[in-house]
Amino acid sequence: MGVELSVAVGIAVVVGAYHLLRTLAGRQQSTGDAVSASGHDAPAALLAAAVRLLAADRAEWGRAMLRELEQLESSRVRWRFTLGCVAATVRVGRRRGDPGELIVLATAVGAMSSAGLVAFAFASYPGLRQGTGTWLDLTAFALVLTAYVLTSLVLVRANTSRQVVTRLVLPGGVGIAALPTLLALTLPTARWITVLAMLLVFGAASAAVGVAGARRGRSAAAGRVAALLAAVVAGFAVFLIWVTNTLLTAGRPYDPGLVRDFASSSSHDLATYAVNDNLGSAMMLLLVVPVLVSVIGYAGAALGTRRTSS
């Protein structure tokens, strides 16, 4: 774990925030009249932002809340009403049983499991707490987890169920993570052919999600949404597989390079050193995998639209 992770997180947060703002801006048109009518103070702005995250089939209820807020004059009452409504928008985002909610739940479970595994690692290997910049890395890690859950929430709720090809996302995301892992387990390790096969399968699965999303949703936007959501799911799946394996094996096998680096480090325990090294790699993968899946999935979405229209 190191400074490069924090820098990568910073870039990812900026890019993510840009995409979230674009998505929210797209929703502004539908709630715009109610937003402007509800006033311009902080409670109105907060409620307007929360209402924009509601799904299309619940948007009318969001407008109802904004109109009701407009009737209230006391600042204290406005804040109380707004905070309650914000909580309500989180609770009632979509209809119960909607597959989109399952994706949000899956990413929330993925985030909590990831945090739980890291907490377990820190409890099992106290030496991990002594590294320089550890708390900065952990803060960055918490930011990434929060950003991923928020991204899935916004993407699921800010798009109509027709656009979000939700049934594709969970199997797609898990498949993108699991197929290369299966290859790594079955093919001989440390061979270039194994690495090449893993990369090819990873790329093909990512592109397939984009293509299938675009074809099922009949638009490149649907393919892109499917790719982004699958990217988050794949990121969590890779992280969970990697960290679970690390904790089960205490970071083994200890290759000669690792042993050499350990000898020149200030660490006193090889297992702690190996677990620390693997945790850093897993956190980096948590960033890199979603970025790669998104880029390849976007290309797949463009390809899927072309094939549909031709």
Next chain:
Amino acid sequence: MTRTRMPSAQTVSVLAALAADPLQWRYGYELGAELNLKSGSLYPILIRLAERGLLVAEWETGPAGKPARHIYRLTEAGRDAASALAIEKAGRRAIAARRVQLGGA
């Protein structure tokens, strides 16, 4: 076998308040203030009731210059549900009172 889930006490209170004057249209904030229900609890209840066909929500046509507000009242099915719940509640109270009497005897 299908299990019938009992509505929450808050849902029952919303149904009862709307059933008190079933033809009267009510505003969300006013209803919440009357029942001492926060908006975070009230709106999910209203949404669920509307989706089950127990509540009808409409936009009030306000006077010129005033923005429209959402207004609510029970449907016929909602009125039936509120009556059934009121009868059930009365029956439970009677049973509880009877138990207290028997226990004290």
